[in-house]
Amino acid sequence: GAGVSQSPRYKVTKRGQDVALRCDPISGHVSLYWYRQALGQGPEFLTYFNYEAQQDKSGLPNDRFSAERPEGSISTLTIQRTEQRDSAMYRCASSLAEGSGGGNEQFFGPGTRLTVL
Amino acid sequence: QKEVEQNSGPLSVPEGAIASLNCTYSDRGSQSFFWYRQYSGKSPELIMFIYSNGDKEDGRFTAQLNKASQYVSLLIRDSQPSDSATYLCAVGYSSASKIIFGSGTRLSIRP
Numbered sequence: 001g002a003g004v005s006q007s008p009r010y011k012v013t014k015r016g017q018d019v020a021l022r023c024d025p026i027s028g029h030v031s032l033y034w035y036r037q038a039l040g041q042g043p044e045f046l047t048y049f050n051y052e053a054q055q056d057k058s059g060l061p062n063d064r065f066s067a068e069r070p071e072g073s074i075s076t077l078t079i080q081r082t083e084q085r086d087s088a089m090y091r092c093a094s095s096l097a098e099g100s101g102g103g104n105e106q107f108f109g110p111g112t113r114l115t116v117l
Numbered sequence: 118q119k120e121v122e123q124n125s126g127p128l129s130v131p132e133g134a135i136a137s138l139n140c141t142y143s144d145r146g147s148q149s150f151f152w153y154r155q156y157s158g159k160s161p162e163l164i165m166f167i168y169s170n171g172d173k174e175d176g177r178f179t180a181q182l183n184k185a186s187q188y189v190s191l192l193i194r195d196s197q198p199s200d201s202a203t204y205l206c207a208v209g210y211s212s213a214s215k216i217i218f219g220s221g222t223r224l225s226i227r228p
Contacts, residue, residue, distance in 0.1 A: 035218075040220070045215055045217060105151065106151075111160055
């Protein structure tokens with residue numbers, strides 16, 4: 001079946017513009033996660049959802065970042081008034097179940113490479 | 118203090134040998150542990166997960182978990198050049214789905 005998809009794959013924007021990054025999880029997966037990954041580092045947690053509810057947004061860097069998953073499927077990560085330091089690979093993952101233990105293995109999408117000029 | 122620690126490497130292992138990758142974590146209540154492989158320019162790919170103390174084997178891979186010592190390791194037997202990648206350790210928090218990644222260990226298998 002289809003894996004996690006993300007769009008766009010590449011986004012170049014000018015400083016100060018807003019961007020919206022989309023994630024379409026594996027069908028039936030309850031939980032959806034957003035990460036940011038810098039070169040040579042592991043993914044850095046941003047936020048996650050169980051169904052449509054945002055469970056934890058402690059990793060969002062500041063209030064310019066927001067995320068939603070209104071129908072419990074597709075999610076959008078929005079960055080307002082982008083800055084050059086926002087340039088990174090943004091990755092989305094989904095898992096079948098919530099909570100710890102079996103079923104919460106996360107599967108990643110291809111990522112969106114954001115470049116802010 | 119980082120919550121999940123890995124040696125960044127590079128770790129160089131001859132082809133056919135056993136590669137041993139290690140990871141320590143700080144949250145004693147962590148309950149789920151994952152190893153991801155990431156090729157350069159690609160997404161992380163889940164290769165192993167373990168929830169209980171002891172060993173878990175899958176093909177050439179063995180994950181080992183020791184909760185008392187708060188470490189998890191990954192052994193790769195009969196290492197192949199195609200195993201050359203960055204290996205990310207990830208640890209699940211005790212009460213939520215959130216997982217925290219280490220910075221990864223770069224593994225190089227030399228022919």
